[in-house]
Amino acid sequence: MSKRYAAVAITRSGIELAVKLGGRLGGTEVFVYAKYSGELEARSGEITVFDGPVRGLLPRLFGSYEAVILFFSLGAAVRLTAPLLRDKRTDPAVIVIDERGEHVISMLSGHLGGANKLTLEIAELLGSHPVITTASDVQGTFAVDLLGREYGWRADSFTSMKGVSAALVNGEPVAFVQESGERDWLPPGAEVPEHVSMFASRAELRYSRRSFSAAIVVSDRVTEEPEEDAPADTTLAEYTVVYRPRSLVLGLGCNRGTSAEELEAVVLRTLNELRLSLDSVRNVATAGIKGDEAGLLALCAKYSWELVLYTPEQLNTVELDHPSEVVFRTTGAYGVCEPAALLSSGAHSLLQPKLKSGNVTIAVARIVYPGEKEGKSGE
Template identity: 40%
Template sequence: MKVAVVSITRHGIALAGRVVAALPGAQLFAPDKFARQAEAAAPGAAHCYAGKVGDQVPALFAAFNGIVAIVSLGAVVRLIAPHLRGKELDPAVVVVDEAGRFAIPVLSGHLGGANALAGHLATALGATPVLTTASDARQTLAVDLLGRELGWTFEATHAELVRASAAVVNDEPVALVQEAGSSDWWTQHANGRSVPLPANVHCFKRLEDVDPERFAAVLWISARELPAEYASRLAGKRIIYRPGRSA
């Protein structure tokens, strides 16, 4: 992840140096009036700007896929709001308070990796990650991250992702069918889970063993094409995961 670290205060810049050190390749952005402090905090990785921090947001959104802002949460919301395009396109944004006590994912928690970035920063800074996405708060399955650490890809519309996610977190019956790929996806999933697989997720070895009408969502891990007779029965409530050759 290519990360920009943004700070607008003298004390925040000192913390920003620790953040840059914890994220290889990260770059620090600070007001030019704090140029000396910024270079001292992040030697060779400091960039200073004139004018308002809000004027830097478009360029940061275009050049980086992760932004760590040592700025108040409310201010960050106002700064980024005019530039949001969609969860598949927006960068991960994490807010860290100036005391380094909390790491708060604000934008693109799952697909963009903000939750994972917050977790990494929490470890590096001794902070508390504040994860508000339902799947992370409840330590349950995040359908848009399943197998991501193993290199899996998925096929689903936005509406299907929303429906499957809601089914998981609302304890509706979900069928998980694994016909291919590594079987250790749960312990490797979404930065690691230490709890058992949720009781509402029912596991199968073949798609043909599933009665789609019994389930609010079907998660199918397979290398084969979707059988024609299942296409209409699974319409709107299936996610297809494609493991790589060695995953």
């Protein structure tokens, strides 16, 4: 798919507007009904002239584009798209624009699909009035299902998402626990509601002995039993959403030719022993000499981790408790996994100092974000 958006118009006025939008909104392919297309000709990747009912066109567009922009009535849009809906996590954004271009309506997938954001962009391009009805946007707060999306945060499960969202928009007491991750997650112009109480750790929440209808936890730490971190006299299990921020850096070193399987086994075992989430790993850091290590590259590719490389001079700027002459003779640096993890994370201390296992050495650091004091992460 070379284009991200599909704009569909079936009337003369709608076609005129759709073509105008196609020229202003990058990544848009315009689909126009042949009967009213006039002098318009199909242009590959820009304008497609279709003949036949729009009902037969929409299923293909739903599976091929991030957003479908419909230039006809809201009622018709609802009837035509209803049979195509599957899941809010996979359905494309659907935006409806009246044929005079007065209103741009975010109809479907406002949050996860990005319809609300795109609605505002289109309204600005066309000089139209944006219509957004999702409660969190109307109230000027944050959307639970979009939390930290721009930073790559991942929810452990969507099972309780609806319950937590309902508690948030209905003014029920909600606990927000952030042990790690970026601190500037609140969208521009949004505010934390008064009924949301902020905590720096699950321990702090527990000791508050307060009762909440729901909880949002942002943490790279894993607990075997969720109940063990619940506050006394508080029930959170039914409506708790846990987000995993990309807050960990793995410093890795290895002998030449070490397999991806051995590297992976060491990583998984180490994180499990530290009770840290694999989903919270942001990147791997190592010496530049390891930049062509096949096993290391394969491991990073499997988990979509960036591989950050440092020169010996950069690694040697980090003072080590136990510098290694052996490592220096091989790499030109007195250490690899520890200084690489510290440099990449911006931390001054390690969650896991250098640990050797077979052909692999590993160190783990938690990223320090602007305005954050190291150590304030639920430990």
